[in-house]
Amino acid sequence: MFRIRKKRVLTPVTVLFEVEAPLVCRHARPGQFVIVRLGEKSERIPLTIMDAGRDGVLSIVIQAVGKSTRELIALGDGDALADVVGPLGQPCPLREGGTVAVVGGGFGVAPIIPIARALHERDVQVIAINGARTAELLILEEELQAVSDRYLVSTNDGSRGMQGMVTDVLQTLISRGEHLDEVIAIGPMVMMRAVAEVTRPHGIRTLVSLDPIMVDGTGMCGVCRVSVGGQTRFACVDGPIFDAHQVDFDLAVRRGHMYDAEQKLALEHYEKCSCHGGGEA
Numbered sequence: 001m002f003r004i005r006k007k008r009v010l011t012p013v014t015v016l017f018e019v020e021a022p023l024v025c026r027h028a029r030p031g032q033f034v035i036v037r038l039g040e041k042s043e044r045i046p047l048t049i050m051d052a053g054r055d056g057v058l059s060i061v062i063q064a065v066g067k068s069t070r071e072l073i074a075l076g077d078g079d080a081l082a083d084v085v086g087p088l089g090q091p092c093p094l095r096e097g098g099t100v101a102v103v104g105g106g107f108g109v110a111p112i113i114p115i116a117r118a119l120h121e122r123d124v125q126v127i128a129i130n131g132a133r134t135a136e137l138l139i140l141e142e143e144l145q146a147v148s149d150r151y152l153v154s155t156n157d158g159s160r161g162m163q164g165m166v167t168d169v170l171q172t173l174i175s176r177g178e179h180l181d182e183v184i185a186i187g188p189m190v191m192m193r194a195v196a197e198v199t200r201p202h203g204i205r206t207l208v209s210l211d212p213i214m215v216d217g218t219g220m221c222g223v224c225r226v227s228v229g230g231q232t233r234f235a236c237v238d239g240p241i242f243d244a245h246q247v248d249f250d251l252a253v254r255r256g257h258m259y260d261a262e263q264k265l266a267l268e269h270y271e272k273c274s275c276h277g278g279g280e281a
């Protein structure tokens, strides 16, 4: 069992868990992920690693989406997860020197932090862009600011930072003639796709972390397949980080909606049922 040492509520739908997972922490690198299960019969939930401390405490950020993530964020200090498997996937390729804009949206701000920190340590000038719909939904501002040279914020409603999307901030930077060697974006699929379209005409290398549906996370089931540069790749073993300009986002979005009806049913059942907590997926 993997004990939750500390729970921090970041927004009404997002929590940060510090989980005791020393073996995972020993090997984890920026960009990798874990698969967690609440109970032995629960759904497997892939979550990107936010921090893997030397003290063996793993930080993960979970956003409530459907039944299983809601069950998870209902846990508290001292509760335990049945499984934390990882680290999985390939680490993020990290350049030396130059300027990189890291762009985080939603839970994507969490995995951007270790990447920004590692770049910062390699003499890269890090420009961080944190975006949310409204100021209350912005997460981990202090943590991201601490590992960046410049920190910029956008909210859709203008309640904090620049009014608009993270892509508007990125476009403004580029239009002002700011030199960017690379952009790394993690967030909702629509956001990553939009970032790719902003950087494409300027030929700025852009990396995104895809989050397709996953089952085994070991390259055996084929469920996480994505098309990158016209080739089929498995996000769990070949990714999750890929060259954004090579990703077939149309296909990725379509595959992400494959189980919408089943997921809606599971959530409806979970919300109606009074027997919440660690049940079957």
Ligand SMILES: Cc1cc2nc3c(=O)[nH]c(=O)nc-3n(C[C@H](O)[C@H](O)[C@H](O)COP(=O)(O)OP(=O)(O)OC[C@H]3O[C@@H](n4cnc5c(N)ncnc54)[C@H](O)[C@@H]3O)c2cc1C
Pocket (backbone or CB within 6 Å): 033, 043, 044, 045, 046, 047, 048, 049, 061, 062, 063, 064, 065, 066, 067, 068, 069, 070, 107, 110, 111, 210, 211, 212, 213, 214, 215, 240, 255, 256, 257, 263, 264, 267
């Ligand atoms: C590599 C990777 C890293 C991720 N990192 C994070 C993270 O750090 N924090 C976070 O909050 N979320 C992360 N996610 C997304 C998270 O795994 C899904 O939101 C979660 O599985 C949804 O489960 P659900 O049952 O609550 O929602 P459901 O209602 O069942 O599903 C809602 C949406 O989640 C997607 N989804 C459902 N099951 C899976 C699955 N097994 N794998 C992937 N997507 C699924 C579906 O495409 C669907 O659109 C990551 C996903 C991947 C693949």
Ligand code: FES
Pocket (backbone or CB within 6 Å): 213, 214, 215, 216, 217, 218, 219, 220, 221, 222, 223, 224, 225, 234, 235, 236, 237
């Ligand atoms: S999740 Fe099964 S092959 Fe990637």
